[in-house]
Amino acid sequence: MAVVLEAKDAGEWTYRGEGAVNLVLAYNGTRSDFVGKVLRIQKVPRNGSENGNGYLGLTNQECVLWKEVNEIVSAPTREIAQHYFVQHVMCPLLGPGHVDAGISIQVTQEFLETVESNVLSQRPAWRVDAAKVNPLCDSVMLISDHSVFPLGMCKEACSISVEIKPKCGFLPHSEFIAEDNAIKKSVTRFQMHQALKLNQGKISEVSAYDPLDLFSGSRDRVRKAINNLFRTPQNNFRVFLDGSLIIGGLGGGADTTSCEVGKAFENSLKHVIQAEEGMRTQYFLELISKTVCSSELLNRLLEVQKLDTTDIEGAIHAYYNVISQPCMVCGQLDKDQSSKRYNSLHSMSMEESLKIVRDYLIAATAKDLSMIISFRPREAGNVESPYSIVSLESTDQSFDYKASFIDLDLKPLERIEYYYKLDQQIVSCYVQMVKSNHQLDHTGSTIGA
Numbered sequence: 001m002a003v004v005l006e007a008k009d010a011g012e013w014t015y016r017g018e019g020a021v022n023l024v025l026a027y028n029g030t031r032s033d034f035v036g037k038v039l040r041i042q043k044v045p046r047n048g049s050e051n052g053n054g055y056l057g058l059t060n061q062e063c064v065l066w067k068e069v070n071e072i073v074s075a076p077t078r079e080i081a082q083h084y085f086v087q088h089v090m091c092p093l094l095g096p097g098h099v100d101a102g103i104s105i106q107v108t109q110e111f112l113e114t115v116e117s118n119v120l121s122q123r124p125a126w127r128v129d130a131a132k133v134n135p136l137c138d139s140v141m142l143i144s145d146h147s148v149f150p151l152g153m154c155k156e157a158c159s160i161s162v163e164i165k166p167k168c169g170f171l172p173h174s175e176f177i178a179e180d181n182a183i184k185k186s187v188t189r190f191q192m193h194q195a196l197k198l199n200q201g202k203i204s205e206v207s208a209y210d211p212l213d214l215f216s217g218s219r220d221r222v223r224k225a226i227n228n229l230f231r232t233p234q235n236n237f238r239v240f241l242d243g244s245l246i247i248g249g250l251g252g253g254a255d256t257t258s259c260e261v262g263k264a265f266e267n268s269l270k271h272v273i274q275a276e277e278g279m280r281t282q283y284f285l286e287l288i289s290k291t292v293c294s295s296e297l298l299n300r301l302l303e304v305q306k307l308d309t310t311d312i313e314g315a316i317h318a319y320y321n322v323i324s325q326p327c328m329v330c331g332q333l334d335k336d337q338s339s340k341r342y343n344s345l346h347s348m349s350m351e352e353s354l355k356i357v358r359d360y361l362i363a364a365t366a367k368d369l370s371m372i373i374s375f376r377p378r379e380a381g382n383v384e385s386p387y388s389i390v391s392l393e394s395t396d397q398s399f400d401y402k403a404s405f406i407d408l409d410l411k412p413l414e415r416i417e418y419y420y421k422l423d424q425q426i427v428s429c430y431v432q433m434v435k436s437n438h439q440l441d442h443t444g445s446t447i448g449a
């Protein structure tokens with residue numbers, strides 16, 4: 001008989017985290033079919049319609065877009081379409097060994113209400129204000145808990161996992177980028193977005209993390225990226241020890257790592273990194289850097305991100321072709337300007353437009369996903385592990401590791417218009433910031449002279 005989670009089961013699920021769209025709970029009970037799993041439960045915006053986020057299937061235009069994947073278009077709900085998107089689109093691109101599309105599990109409304117109230121106090125207040133569990137959902141996803149190793153021989157603190165949200169790892173060079181936005185070709189979207197987030201009060205300090213370092217393949221640059229992520233985790237870096245968060249923000253971002261947090265982290269590593277107090281954090285960050293460099297994970301991810309070949313400044317025109325609406329961007333330009341630059345896009349076939357938009361959305365998922373790398377000290381003499389191995393010379397230790405991608409959701413087609421507006425906003429905020437810093441420098445040097 002199919003499993004249905006009811007109110008009486010709610011106590012076995014604990015808060016693991018959340019993003020903008022899903023609440024994630026870890027299993028704490030003893031049922032063998034749930035041990036080592038998480039539940040991913042859809043949320044809905046409090047100010048939006050209750051069935052607007054997942055309960056309905058894809059829109060008609062999305063069905064045209066994804067028509068080549070029959071399972072996606074015939075899915076009765078968006079949640080099931082998401083599942084098939086992960087299984088049939090993202091999984092082959094990222095490597096099946098690194099993705100778990102999960103399975104759908106039935107839940108009662110009482111189960112959802114009870115877990116929601118159980119975890120309320122652990123959720124960041126701004127996430128609570130923004131969204132609640134979708135009460136109309138009758139199913140949720142059951143996925144492997146990538147932050148722990150399957151129960152095995154080791155009893156002590158044995159799974160330490162790092163969650164990284166790398167964001168976009170390349171600079172666009174599309175011919176469709178307007179001259180006014182040329183800065184996009186030399187400064188990463190992440191770094192420019194930091195200026196906007198600071199301006200909007202979403203972060204208190206700009207991160208020095210540069211995705212180009214993380215994706216560079218160079219050991220020194222990767223080390224620099226990991227150090228910067230540790231210093232300013234925001235929502236890009238978390239560490240879990242046996243499933244409990246020890247660095248970063250639970251359910252959201254974290255500001256700069258304070259001295260106290262750094263010390264507590266160093267202390268938490270005592271069962272994992274065999275080194276004297278004061279050296280463990282550095283060695284652990286070294287372990288992450290080495291693993292990132294030796295696994296093929298980021299190279300693969302970068303290839304998928306690069307399916308965005310036109311940048312949003314090209315994709316937006318293909319989008320208007322797909323939805324068969326007059327192009328709002330060209331509509332704001334004078335005829336000469338738009339026909340010169342974007343004519344090639346508006347004279348493409350429908351199939352070509354569909355491909356550009358589809359690839360753009362796949363790349364958008366790849367630019368927003370996270371990866372979790374879990375480590376477990378390898379016991380001496382254990383040569384028959386199914387996992388990859390990484391050695392930390394500084395402490396003479398070896399670790400099993402496994403790497404997985406999470407949050408591979410299909411982005412809605414209609415979001416393309418928002419992407420275009422956000423892109424313009426990010427660039428103009430960054431350019432403003434550079435200008436005012438320049439003026440400030442100039443004024444400063446005049447005063448100082």
Ligand SMILES: O=P(O)(O)O[C@@H]1[C@@H](OP(=O)(O)O)[C@H](OP(=O)(O)O)[C@H](O)[C@H](OP(=O)(O)O)[C@H]1OP(=O)(O)O
Nearest residue numbers: 019020021193235252364365367368409411415422
């Ligand atoms: O647009 P971005 O780059 O800010 O990405 C959004 C993320 O913001 P970030 O900058 O990573 O803090 C955002 O993350 P947060 O909510 O800020 O933690 C979401 O991941 C959002 O995706 P979705 O709404 O869950 O589909 C992300 O939206 P998409 O752009 O992936 O649609």
Ligand SMILES: Nc1ncnc2c1ncn2[C@@H]1O[C@H](COP(=O)(O)OP(=O)(O)OP(=O)(O)O)[C@@H](O)[C@H]1O
Nearest residue numbers: 017018019020021022024143144145146147406407
């Ligand atoms: N399979 C998993 N194993 C372990 N932890 C997970 C798993 N899936 C999610 N998590 C944890 O839950 C958090 C939220 O999950 P997820 O990123 O999927 O939410 P989301 O709402 O889709 O996020 P976003 O806002 O980025 O779209 C993650 O940051 C991670 O810490």
Ligand SMILES: [Zn+2]
Nearest residue numbers: 317327330342
């Ligand atoms: Zn156009």
